[in-house]
Amino acid sequence: MINFLQDYPIINLVVNIVLILISISLVINLVTVVTGKTLADRVVGLDALGTQTLALIILYAFKHGTAYYMDAVLIISILGFVAMVVWSKYMQKGNVLYPLRQYPKESKNSNGMSQSKRKDEEV
Amino acid sequence: MQMSDIVWQFFICAFLLIGAIFCFGGSVGLLRFPDIFCRMQALSKPVTLGIFNLIIAYILFLYYTDLGFSLKGILAIVFLVITVPLGSHMMVKASYLSGVPMWKDSMVDELNENNNHQK
Amino acid sequence: MATQIVLNLSLAGIWLFLSDSPSLGSFVFGYLLGAFFLSAFYSQTQKQFYLRKIWRAFVLFIVFCKEVIIANLSVLRYVCLPLSHLNPGIVALNIDLRTNFEIVLLANMITLTPGTLTVEIAPEGNILYIHMLDCADAPRVLSHIEKEFVNRIKEVVGYD
Numbered sequence: 001m002i003n004f005l006q007d008y009p010i011i012n013l014v015v016n017i018v019l020i021l022i023s024i025s026l027v028i029n030l031v032t033v034v035t036g037k038t039l040a041d042r043v044v045g046l047d048a049l050g051t052q053t054l055a056l057i058i059l060y061a062f063k064h065g066t067a068y069y070m071d072a073v074l075i076i077s078i079l080g081f082v083a084m085v086v087w088s089k090y091m092q093k094g095n096v097l098y099p100l101r102q103y104p105k106e107s108k109n110s111n112g113m114s115q116s117k118r119k120d121e122e123v
Numbered sequence: 124m125q126m127s128d129i130v131w132q133f134f135i136c137a138f139l140l141i142g143a144i145f146c147f148g149g150s151v152g153l154l155r156f157p158d159i160f161c162r163m164q165a166l167s168k169p170v171t172l173g174i175f176n177l178i179i180a181y182i183l184f185l186y187y188t189d190l191g192f193s194l195k196g197i198l199a200i201v202f203l204v205i206t207v208p209l210g211s212h213m214m215v216k217a218s219y220l221s222g223v224p225m226w227k228d229s230m231v232d233e234l235n236e237n238n239n240h241q242k
Numbered sequence: 243m244a245t246q247i248v249l250n251l252s253l254a255g256i257w258l259f260l261s262d263s264p265s266l267g268s269f270v271f272g273y274l275l276g277a278f279f280l281s282a283f284y285s286q287t288q289k290q291f292y293l294r295k296i297w298r299a300f301v302l303f304i305v306f307c308k309e310v311i312i313a314n315l316s317v318l319r320y321v322c323l324p325l326s327h328l329n330p331g332i333v334a335l336n337i338d339l340r341t342n343f344e345i346v347l348l349a350n351m352i353t354l355t356p357g358t359l360t361v362e363i364a365p366e367g368n369i370l371y372i373h374m375l376d377c378a379d380a381p382r383v384l385s386h387i388e389k390e391f392v393n394r395i396k397e398v399v400g401y402d
Contacts, residue, residue, distance in 0.1 A: 011184070014136040018143040025150035032154050040159045040218040044166055047210075048153055051170050055146055058177045067185050070195040073178070077203055084210035088217035145314060152321035160373045161330055164359050165321065169314045208353035212360050215373070219361055225330070 004065025015062050022055050043087045050080040131187045135180050142176030145169045158225060159218050167211040175200055246284075246292050250276045295398055302394045306351060309390070313356040320357070320375055331377040332361055335370045335384055337392060342367075344395055351391050358383065 005012040029052060033045035054073055061069035089096050152165030182196045250273065257272025258264050277293055320328065339345050345367060349360040357375040364370075374380060 008132065010132050011135060014139050018139050021143045021147050025147045028150045028154055032150075038159065038218075038223050040214065040223050041162065043214065044159065044162050045153065048150060048166055048170060051166075051174060052146060052150065054174055055142070055177055058181050061181060062184060065188070065190070067190045067193055070181070070193050070199065074195060074199050074202070077199060077206070081206040081210050084214055088210075088213040091214075091221050092217040145318070148318045148321055152317065155321060155325070156328075157325065158330060160359065160361070161328065161375060164357070164373075164375060165317060167353060167359070168310075168317050172310065172314045204354075205350075208350040212349060212353060215359060216362050225332075 002064055004063060011062070015059055019056075019059050022052060022059065026052050026056070039091065043084075043091075047080060047084055050076065050083070131183070135183050135187065138176045138180035138183065142173045142180065145173030145176065149173060159223050160215060160225065163211050163215050167207055171203055171207045174203060246280065250280055253280070298394065298398045302391075302398060305390060305394065306354070309351075309355045313354060316356040317375075328375060329377045330373065330375055331380075332371055332373050333377065333380050333384065335372055335387070336368060337370055337388075338368060339392070339395065341399075344399060345370075348391060348395060352387060355387070355391075356383075358387075 003012070005015065026049065029045050029048045033042050033049065036042040036045060054076055057069055057072055057076070061067075086096055093099075146169070149165055149169035152169070153162050156162045156165055178196050178200055182193060186192055253276030254269055254272035257275065258269045261268045261272075281293065337345070337348065339348065345363060349363065349370065352358050352360050352370070352372060359373045360370060361373050362371045372384075374383065
């Protein structure tokens with residue numbers, strides 16, 4: 001098994017402890033995703049899962065001893081941000097790219113959003 | 124082990140432990156808070172700072188073991204600090220406008236009074 | 243403002259040429275020395291020295307870092323305490339910043355500070371709705387935000 005940290009026993013011990021902590025927090029985020037009541041709760045749990053995976057990648061970089069895992073950190077954070085933007089647009093409008101369709105006046109509320117596009121919580 | 128070795132290793136371990144405690148505390152808060160708005164506060168602040176500390180520990184470790192000085196880490200930190208508050212603001216606004224109910228023991232809701240949104 | 247930068251750079255260059263062993267350190271030292279004397283000169287006239295803006299932006303950055311660290315410790319404290327200590331709610335804050343960039347900067351800073359989260363910005367741009375974890379001392383937190391962030395942003399951009 002690859003272990004770059006055999007020359008540094010203190011850092012080896014601390015990285016093992018931190019790996020255990022981050023694994024427990026990943027399991028807790030999974031519990032949040034599964035038992036969330038509304039759609040927004042589950043989306044927040046998924047984003048937290050992605051961010052904790054970043055921490056796990058950094059710890060693997062400690063153990064393998066290379067500098068090339070920083071590119072993965074950059075790309076996953078960018079993808080996480082794009083995912084948050086897409087989720088918020090979907091939650092607000094029902095689709096991502098196209099604007100709201102123009103419904104007749106009696107079914108619009110004061111915000112300008114059409115009534116039938118409002119997403120309920122049991123999605 | 125010389126004195127400079129001990130100082131470097133102490134700082135790397137300190138940043139690692141603080142980052143892990145913040146990430147863990149943030150995810151526990153994500154489970155415990157009753158409301159989407161409170162959960163978003165538990166996601167955007169401690170988890171971001173935990174990743175920030177871990178990336179700084181990684182940069183220090185790469186400099187200490189002569190694997191090169193990576194400037195991409197600073198880029199990742201700047202990107203995280205700029206985009207995580209923006210993303211959480213968008214999510215909270217979209218969930219408020221699409222009708223997610225607030226916690227029943229909330230004290231005051233001036234946005235609802237001012238604008239006649241649905242609760 | 244262009245004349246100020248040209249004067250400062252030329253003073254730094256003169257210091258560099260006059261020194262015995264020219265290097266980057268002597269250029270930087272000449273730049274700082276010239277900035278010090280030029281700011282003392284410009285405070286006698288009514289014009290603004292351009293480095294004042296950079297100094298205020300630097301101070302804003304330092305204050306922001308301190309607020310971020312305090313924010314995370316307070317959120318961790320709310321995680322550990324039982325849930326009855328939470329009194330969440332949404333409050334409104336009146337601001338009068340003019341451009342979109344400053345409003346977005348203020349909203350991001352409020353999101354990263356203790357116990358607050360920006361929910362919505364009014365379309366006219368003068369009210370900011372903030373969700374707070376503890377509404378019991380809402381006026382104190384709002385006045386703190388206004389004192390620390392809004393005034394410093396106004397100083398950096400250059401209001402009256």
